[in-house]
Amino acid sequence: MNCTRNDQGNETTLRIDGLLDAVSTSDIRPIIDAVVEDRRARVVVELSGLRLIDSSGVGAIVSLFKRVRAQGGEVQVVGIRDQPLAIFRLLRLDRVFSLG
Amino acid sequence: MVLVRIPGTLRYRDLAMRAVAAASKLVGTGDRVFDDEVVSAFGEAFNNVAIHSYRDRAGEVEIQIDVASDHLTIRLLDTGDGFDADAVRVPDLDALPESGLGLFIIRSFMDEVSYFPGSPNVLTMTKRYIAQRPDGGRS
Numbered sequence: 001m002n003c004t005r006n007d008q009g010n011e012t013t014l015r016i017d018g019l020l021d022a023v024s025t026s027d028i029r030p031i032i033d034a035v036v037e038d039r040r041a042r043v044v045v046e047l048s049g050l051r052l053i054d055s056s057g058v059g060a061i062v063s064l065f066k067r068v069r070a071q072g073g074e075v076q077v078v079g080i081r082d083q084p085l086a087i088f089r090l091l092r093l094d095r096v097f098s099l100g
Numbered sequence: 101m102v103l104v105r106i107p108g109t110l111r112y113r114d115l116a117m118r119a120v121a122a123a124s125k126l127v128g129t130g131d132r133v134f135d136d137e138v139v140s141a142f143g144e145a146f147n148n149v150a151i152h153s154y155r156d157r158a159g160e161v162e163i164q165i166d167v168a169s170d171h172l173t174i175r176l177l178d179t180g181d182g183f184d185a186d187a188v189r190v191p192d193l194d195a196l197p198e199s200g201l202g203l204f205i206i207r208s209f210m211d212e213v214s215y216f217p218g219s220p221n222v223l224t225m226t227k228r229y230i231a232q233r234p235d236g237g238r239s
Contacts, residue, residue, distance in 0.1 A: 022147045052143075054202075086133070
């Protein structure tokens with residue numbers, strides 16, 4: 001898993017590539033914590049390079065969503081496809097993130 | 101039968117996932133959704149063994165994979181702590197849970213799932229392949 005953060009104005013883009021699973025989720029938690037602590041108003045999670053996600057990875061993204069939303073911000077997921085999209089649809093997260 | 105016996109720790113998760121992904125392709129469906137759902141379910145099952153069953157001790161997991169032309173059966177055997185699968189509730193997805201989703205994913209993506217705690221604990225998952233006809237029906 002590789003995660004990069006890019007801040008532009010009040011928007012932060014997190015690009016997550018590779019595998020976001022029980023092994024790698026612990027690596028992304030500090031990045032999520034930092035985004036929340038910085039009280040970013042808008043967070044875009046870019047997942048076009050995400051190959052596989054499991055329930056641990058979903059938990060991390062849902063945690064980000066809940067915490068940013070609790071601060072009055074918004075989280076958008078873009079670029080998700082294949083296995084990660086199937087998981088999001090199964091867990092009805094496609095409606096939460098307006099994935100269509 | 102394909103047989104893999106490895107330590108039941110997350111360090112070996114990727115190896116196990118690759119073995120199952122390769123075995124799923126042996127079914128020969130050419131259907132990415134089929135393969136993705138098998139790998140997704142297995143990943144959750146392996147997580148359960150590594151994180152919960154062997155949470156406070158080391159142990160091995162044996163993975164048995166039966167490949168047929170129209171289905172795939174995976175059995176995971178471990179000697180860690182078992183659990184009562186019937187007591188695991190369906191998650192309230194509207195509440196946006198951050199955990200407790202593994203068994204739901206397994207049951208959703210596989211056609212038959214059984215779990216018998218004991219020594220060893222045995223989780224058996226089967227996924228059948230039903231080919232889509234060109235007209236959208238199933239053959």
